Amino acid sequence: MTVQARESGSGSAVALATLPSEAQRTHRAIRSGGPFQYSKDGVVFGNRERLLPKHPRGYYREYTVPTPGLSHRGARRIVCGGAVPVAPDACYYTDDHYASFRLIAQ
Incomplete structure (x- = not known):
């Protein structure tokens, strides 16, 4: 179940x-x-796809989620937003290289 964040404002x-x-x-x-x-890992994510809620540039950062068996970064990422990287306001998971995101609930 993958829902684009744009559809619901914050994703499923x-x-x-x-x-x-x-x-x-x-x-x-x-x-x-x-x-x-x-x-x-930790570089600014530009949200060019505009699937995540709109925020100023620099709000989002992306991190690689390793995929077993691959020798490269693969398609899986966690993108987090907030002023303090270790205490993000929200994090999103994508397993299709930014085509869709799911809000990570804890």
């Missing part, structure tokens, strides 16, 4: 515990400030 929620274990580990790393496996 998905429980953190139901996400793949790699996503749960990435979420914990975000909350603790790392370490992260990829140099692009």
